[in-house]
Amino acid sequence: MADSAIINPSSLSPCSSADPVNQSEELEREGEMVLAAASMRRSGSRPQLDLSGAAIQGNFEERSPTILLPNQFDDISRMALDIGGSLIKLVYFSRHEESSTKDKKNGHLKKKQEAPNGSAWSYPTRGGQLHFVKFETRKLNECLEFIRCKQLHSSGEDLHSWKFGGLPDENAIIKATGGGAYKFAEVFKDTLGFTVEKEDEMDCLVAGANFLLKTIRYEAFTYMKGRKEFVQIDQNDLFPYLLVNIGSGVSVIKVDGDGSFQRVSGTNVGGGTFWGLGKLLTKCKSFDELLELSQRGNNTAVDMLVGDIYGGMDYSKIGLSSSTIASSFGKTISENKDLLDYKPEDIALSLLRMVSYNIAQIAYYNALLYGLKRVLFGGFFIRGHAFTMETISVGVHSWSKGQAQALFLRHEGYLGALGALLSYDKPDIEDLMTHTFVEQFPNDAQYVGGFQPQQGGIKEKVGQKDNQIIPPIPLTMTGITRFEQPHSNSDMNAALNIGVLHLVTSREVAPLLEDH
């Protein structure tokens, strides 16, 4: 059910000349990655954004930095959304003259900046920009207000009817991905009048990641020992790689090419876990506050170290030093203390390390399983945060004995939104398949005692109609590889539990070991 009750069109406040986002302190308008369109291609009557030649501008430390393409000839309006469990990510295109408040404030378009090679870039006077903005999902109305005030809903020519006081074209569509594209589709229709065209979340993550890796220089980097090193991957040597997207939950995707991938794993211990538990345990009011707090922490106050167990000694026989964390939060069990006896900063650091390291470990095992050396981490959990990246890098590096490498992106949180934006310009043949949902399983994974479905042809893939995702269901659970459409709800429920740890709750008390 859409939470349509929470938004009422009349509750949206009038647009002021000021940027609506800046009116709210809590609303983070972050990193406006600015892309300009080099030129406009036209396929049939529909204008297309041509993103060729995209290049980052700005200094190396800037997150979500400006990227410009110089030759956008025609006017075009584009936006796409990735509506996740925690955050809504919005990407929109605008011409230079509609440059963002941040750009204006920083004089981005007026000044010349240092190019990486030391020369000065000159900014084009024509062209456009892709702005990247995020909102908290629980504050959907702020996103709606932003779209309305910026008049972002329409694509191409229909922009004008609204700009000049008319209502949005009732046929207007926007591309959106993430769970919220389903959950809030009616809200968008009711409040802003446009239809949400849903794009598959995994397709979009992969498309966004591939675009950034292939097209944008100074985008991907490694982070070890406090050093950030940019990596430009040879396009011919890009695939396969492992994409680990750390949002509220974590998706682990083996990417084999453009549009060719398998979601091979995932974990529910992700960014939502860190932020949710952190909020409960520290009373922090924002994610960034929690991250900042962790920077002052000392995790050894709550974590149980190998040395705590081994009387200060290393356990060198199995390669564990005394300072290795044996058990996250383990120290708290042996001390007669309450939550309030611990420093919130120590808790924040321990939690951050626990979640980051655990994800690194899962990433490593998947890299090992599929023989992948490159592991790309995306999602807003990373937030360009040094400790998070260091923990993940060290985890991947040490577990793989230096064989696998963790990579990060400057536009880490916008993969899905970017993929949704790129999907406007998918070739027509792909448009026909927009609503195809494909549940994929690793072909080469060793299954023990379960079934090992093969990837089949299109007939064996199951369609997604409207806002209902119908998963595939195995014919039997005994190694047979054919898939059929589920017929009943119970079939569907069974199918939904494939490949995930499914807990059947029981009220029976589990027998406990007797105390002696």
Ligand SMILES: Nc1ncnc2c1ncn2[C@@H]1O[C@H](COP(=O)(O)OP(=O)(O)OP(=O)(O)O)[C@@H](O)[C@H]1O
């Ligand atoms: N300002 C912020 N507010 C809330 N969470 C934030 C913020 N900045 C970073 N985060 C972290 O990013 C996570 C969300 O990341 P992201 O936006 O990539 O995922 P999502 O799309 O919301 O989740 P999912 O894909 O699982 O639905 C949060 O769970 C939190 O750990």
Ligand SMILES: CC(C)(CO)[C@@H](O)C(=O)NCCC(=O)O
């Ligand atoms: C459910 C999604 C895909 C929504 O983005 C994400 O939160 C996720 O991958 N969660 C992990 C679910 C799991 O594989 O256990």
